[in-house]
Amino acid sequence: MELAPNLAVAAGIIVEILLLWETADRQRDAGPAPGILAPRLSRIQEITLIVLIVSWICIALAEYVNPPLSLNTLSFIQNAIMGPSFFFLFIFGMVIPKLMPRINEQTIVAINLIVLISLPAGIDWYWLAALLLPSLGVLVIALTNRIIHPGVKSLLYFWYLICLFIISYQNSYDLLASDQWSTSLEYFIGGASGIFLLLHSIFLVRFFLMLTANILPQNRYLVSLAMPQLFDDQQIPLLKFFGILAILAVIIVANQLTGLVASASLLNLLILLVVHFMDRPFALDQT
Amino acid sequence: MKLPVDQGKRGIVGAIANVFLLCLAVLAPLMFLVGIISLIDQWGAHHRFLNNLESYGKTVDAVVSYIDEDYNRAGVSFIDASGTERSGTLSLRYYTPEVIETIRPGATIRVIYIDRLISESEKTALADFYSEVKKAPPVLADYWWVLGISWLIIAIKPQFVFLGMVDYDQLIKV
Numbered sequence: 001m002e003l004a005p006n007l008a009v010a011a012g013i014i015v016e017i018l019l020l021w022e023t024a025d026r027q028r029d030a031g032p033a034p035g036i037l038a039p040r041l042s043r044i045q046e047i048t049l050i051v052l053i054v055s056w057i058c059i060a061l062a063e064y065v066n067p068p069l070s071l072n073t074l075s076f077i078q079n080a081i082m083g084p085s086f087f088f089l090f091i092f093g094m095v096i097p098k099l100m101p102r103i104n105e106q107t108i109v110a111i112n113l114i115v116l117i118s119l120p121a122g123i124d125w126y127w128l129a130a131l132l133l134p135s136l137g138v139l140v141i142a143l144t145n146r147i148i149h150p151g152v153k154s155l156l157y158f159w160y161l162i163c164l165f166i167i168s169y170q171n172s173y174d175l176l177a178s179d180q181w182s183t184s185l186e187y188f189i190g191g192a193s194g195i196f197l198l199l200h201s202i203f204l205v206r207f208f209l210m211l212t213a214n215i216l217p218q219n220r221y222l223v224s225l226a227m228p229q230l231f232d233d234q235q236i237p238l239l240k241f242f243g244i245l246a247i248l249a250v251i252i253v254a255n256q257l258t259g260l261v262a263s264a265s266l267l268n269l270l271i272l273l274v275v276h277f278m279d280r281p282f283a284l285d286q287t
Numbered sequence: 288m289k290l291p292v293d294q295g296k297r298g299i300v301g302a303i304a305n306v307f308l309l310c311l312a313v314l315a316p317l318m319f320l321v322g323i324i325s326l327i328d329q330w331g332a333h334h335r336f337l338n339n340l341e342s343y344g345k346t347v348d349a350v351v352s353y354i355d356e357d358y359n360r361a362g363v364s365f366i367d368a369s370g371t372e373r374s375g376t377l378s379l380r381y382y383t384p385e386v387i388e389t390i391r392p393g394a395t396i397r398v399i400y401i402d403r404l405i406s407e408s409e410k411t412a413l414a415d416f417y418s419e420v421k422k423a424p425p426v427l428a429d430y431w432w433v434l435g436i437s438w439l440i441i442a443i444k445p446q447f448v449f450l451g452m453v454d455y456d457q458l459i460k461v
Contacts (some may be wrong), residue, residue: 097452205319205320205323209316210445210452212445213449220447222446225453225457226452229452
């Protein structure tokens with residue numbers, strides 16, 4: 001891999017970490033600090049935008065200049081990206097899950113839809129049934145307004161992590177996999193979605209252990225205390241929810257017909273958009 | 288009717304068991320994580336081995352050079368298709384004790400080796416028992432025991448898995 005793709009992957013990873021931080025900040029704090037240059041944005045949003053602009057300038061320069069770097073130098077750059085990334089994944093995936101975005105059942109339905117569309121054509125019927133049954137269950141729950149029991153929330157969240165793991169597995173994620181992407185944008189999306197999906201895949205191990213608290217009655221209070229940090233009770237209006245699902249389906253089908261963007265990159269991008277932005281315009285106007 | 292002394296003894300035993308379980312529960316999540324990583328590594332190594340044998344496997348007569356009982360493997364020497372002398376390893380976990388008895392230093396055995404210079408190309412398999420290698424479970428039973436026991440401990444005392452997500456005083460409430 002040349003310099004520009006390496007920079008694109010690194011930029012994707014950094015921007016995604018900043019987005020996770022911004023989402024966690026926004027969902028947990030009542031009033032994040034305003035930006036310095038743009039007071040209408042929060043400070044972390046401002047930083048994310050600056051990093052995005054600066055990184056793309058660097059990527060464009062690297063593509064234009066295309067310096068002839070040695071294999072040792074490129075390996076050093078890749079190790080410099082992977083080392084801190086794995087450290088981040090371990091700390092924030094297993095030890096301090098403060099950056100896990102809070103989601104609701106509607107987000108899970110949207111992610112589920114993306115996963116079902118991403119499945120290979122020749123999948124065995126029993127795997128399809130194993131995926132469709134919980135998907136239908138999640139959809140039914142998403143169509144109701146009732147507050148969900150913490151035990152059920154934990155199972156829904158576990159299913160959400162399983163869906164993200166399925167996407168990671170299908171992408172066969174190596175953070176710097178070079179043969180599935182061709183443009184710097186695809187490398188950027190690959191880096192961002194890679195860190196996001198791997199973070200959730202590692203958290204899946206810890207959450208699987210957290211689910212054991214549902215077994216003995218004296219431990220179930222732990223799930224009740226932990227789930228509010230991961231699961232949001234707010235929902236967007238049903239009409240808007242179906243509108244978002246329809247838009248997702250149209251984008252995916254249109255891309256499959258036209259082949260404009262690599263399918264894996266599009267699906268990964270849609271997952272990031274759903275998780276980070278689905279609750280944004282509507283979170284404040286719920287009663 | 289239970290005597291107060293019996294109830295006191297049961298209370299002390301229960302408290303000791305509780306403390307013991309809590310101490311184990313501190314280590315259990317780490318044990319589980321290490322178990323998962325080891326399991327994934329074993330799984331991957333086994334499938335890579337099978338894929339390499341399918342893609343690049345060639346059969347040759349080899350001489351057993353040593354037996355390593357600690358790592359449950361044997362060393363073999365053979366001449367590959369290009370006439371180069373090579374050495375390889377033969378994992379004994381795939382074969383029955385009767386077959387392993389026949390693998391002794393100096394014995395000649397027929398093996399499938401990986402005829403390509405790639406990672407883990409030193410691994411070989413017995414040609415007459417290739418089907419056993421393909422049918423073998425990818426992960427040793429020991430790993431499942433480690434995962435199962437650590438999971439059980441966490442199921443009884445899951446408090447430490449919730450560290451960082453639940454306030455400490457609510458974590459250890461009685």
